[in-house]
Amino acid sequence: MSEVTLAQVHQALQRYWGYTALRSPQGDVITALLERRDVVVVLPTGAGKSLCFQLPALLQEGITLVISPLLALMENQVADLRQRGLKAAAYHSELSTYQRRQVLRQVEQQQLRLLYLSPESLFSSAVWQCLCAPALRLNGLIVDEAHCLVQWGDRFRPSYRRLGTVRPEIARLKPEHPRIGLAAFTATADPSSQRVLIEVLGLDTPAQIRHSPYRPNLHLRVHSVWSRGYRRHCLRHFVQQKGRTSGLIYARTRRDTETLAAWLQHHGYTTAAYHGGLPAPERRRIETAWLQGTLPFVICTSAFGMGVNKPDVRWICHYQPPLQLSEYLQEVGRAGRDGQPAVALTLVSDRWGLDRDDQQRWQFFERQSQDIQRQAMAQATKLPRQGNLNALRSTVANLELTLALLHQQGALQWQDPFHFQLRQIAPNVVPPNREDPESRRMQEFLRYKGCRWQFLLRAFGFTQEAQTCRCGHCDRCNS
Template sequence: MPDADLKPIQAALQQYWGYSELRSPQAEVMRALLQRRDALVVLPTGAGKSLCFQLPAVLQGGLTLVVSPLLALMENQITELRQRGLAAAAYHSELPSSQRRQILSQLRDYRLLYVSPESLFSNPLWQSLCSAQVQLNGLIVDEAHCLVQWGDRFRPAYRRLGTVRPALRQCKPQQSPLAIAAFTATADPHAQRTLIEVLGLEQPVQIIHSPYRANLHLAVRSVWSRGYRRHCLQQFLKQQGRTCGLIYARTRHDCETIATWLQEQGHRTSPYHGGLPAAQRRQIERDWLQDKLPFVVCTNAFGMGVNKPDVRWICHYQPPLQLSEYLQEVGRAGRDGEAAQALVLVSDRWGLDREDQQRWSFFQHQSQDTYNRAMALQTQLPLQGNLQQLRQHFPEVELTLALLHQQGALRWQDPFHYCRQPLAQVPPPPKDPQEQLMQKFLYHRGCRWQFLLQAFGFATEARGFHCGHCDRCRPPHRSRKIP
């Protein structure tokens, strides 16, 4: 970027963030957004992705929309922005109706508005965004991997994001073009293609960097019984001392059970999952960020995008289902560049504890049942329809429409209307390659980071790569330092 172009960026960087220099490739990303170009940005965790879209939003007039998957992530970023004196807000269903109305009345005063995909398509907000008085500069999809991971099963509103720009162009043809940018730390080549296609990115600038983190030490340990799994966790926690970390479990019940057991062992911790009241979740997040809780036992609902640099360790009490999910979660450690440990406990293939295999099988059957129910519903749906009207008769219709969209059998005409083709026969549920890769990773005998580089599309970098610090690369006499 020419020096003249950097001056306003550096001035805002110093004024609002107190930094004197950008990291590579932040300047390149910011230039694309300031030129109102579409972008696909894949940078490792801790690379400063949020700054890449927050700073251009400050420099531009008008409003930048940020689609974010979790309320905790929104509130964390809003708090930081307001502390810097920047005009930002989050619009979501947990706000009192009076506060939501106030935000809508002040849209022209904000530079950044954080929304979930579901909130974006709520009628009050959508009507306000379509108003000619609201100048929109950009649509940022933060943690964009969620579109790929959740868009066809749990968060079907993600599959409608590609309709935003065409719909706004139609209702506000006189305004400048709306740029769309997707940001994530984990997107393999298939996920990258999906994001470009679903979001309708037009000749996007693609800034794709390796996920490798030299300070992040990966390890997997086989356990052959439930008792031994707990023993390994105790030993790992003892080695970490009083440093900050996170324990990931796969279900709400597991979070509660493990946290209770650890509390009985004298640990100061708390369970965290989506079933807790919102106020309780916010309090746990604050206690962890302020070091009142050394660690939290949580589901994947915790930690996404949370800016806590001094997380020294991550333990997966049970392995995640997807490799991208694993990389996201371990990436929450060591954001300050200092050494961090990441351990996964997994059932030994020949041991007494078949818990992980049973869990994988359960989730696969559950996913297939969900798919079968959703696809059975498609025979009752018109070939052209209004989503808002259909919801009154079929509460789960959006999931069916998202699956049809994924299969290329449906096109969204705008955020609320679709047209589709009849299916001669229902195709089998698509297999998730990330789930297969996760299981291969757990039992892989070579370098952990080499496997991740290969899996996420960095074949050249992976060739002959050995990180030297994962459990497979360390010499035998050092391997005992981390279980």
């Protein structure tokens, strides 16, 4: 285990986290990171993924970079680390200019062990120049919630597609420094997604550490609704049954969260709407109230709950089903992390009923995604064979998304984080109008007649576990 001994690992574990032993397979992950091996880690929500990279970062010299998709996730993890007396910071756009300078000064003086960033912040001029300083020692690059690279990298967050350039460019600039280890952490990556992560990040024969997402205490239910009024009736009845226990209601749009919160407040419930459009202080207030139990439940978009550690969540309700199966598994996994019984209910339009909201929503987001890609690819013929991303920003619309799509199709190679070379390009390249396979799998899951957990295990590559699984507690098994 490199220079760090097993005894030092357990001493730090007990001193900072209060645990006397690691859970399986945390030890394997920590060992791999301390040996600077590349790793793909697929562990279910609540399995302690964050500890697996936080503890090695604490025990090594230099800074570990953590790429995180959501500001709230960064802030929650940094706040938790600081409470434990550990040296961590986040750099993001909602910090003041002074605060951002302070964080970069801490980086320059090597006062941190963990620096949390979005992929966009990582490639900002100020951060990148700071990280490339000859004296600065980088210890590792962790891509947390790595499924976001697969889901968003060629659609909404194109900077994810450039992460594979970080290690070779740092090695070129600092040849005398030790090799940077790379790791991708997620709770939801099927075999196809794992292959994408390995390819895009440039992982070198990575260790692949996977654990079944099956949770015997988590009861999965899907309920058909035939009208908008009946959907609300089912929601209210479900919430009434749960009393003051802790839960989350997921809706797909900001407007829906606010409308539902107002409606439930009118009926006497103490709750709040949560989404990415709220000011940061308001988001922190709602999170704190929910964590402390003064808000029993929150109506939220997918921006809420990722990385939040609240073991006693007894229920999850999807007022509308997620667009993708990986989103579903992420969100239901936030219930019952203490091992006690929990239930996850999804309300979905009955295909023969009056309510067509879910089908219309799936179709809308599919068309929107295709339109974004089509507009971006229309710019492809304007690109030079070799180019500088920063120099072309002002002249090519949708530039980063166009480059990400070309990279995804194998038509572009990143030479470093800011320079690209086209391999091949056809005029007027337009992505095919194909249905998102993730969306299709989500709909198949909702209509599936067999065991819910069996379906999920097969979908995420745990075929052997699926063959032996008879959960006995989902709505299909109970019926």
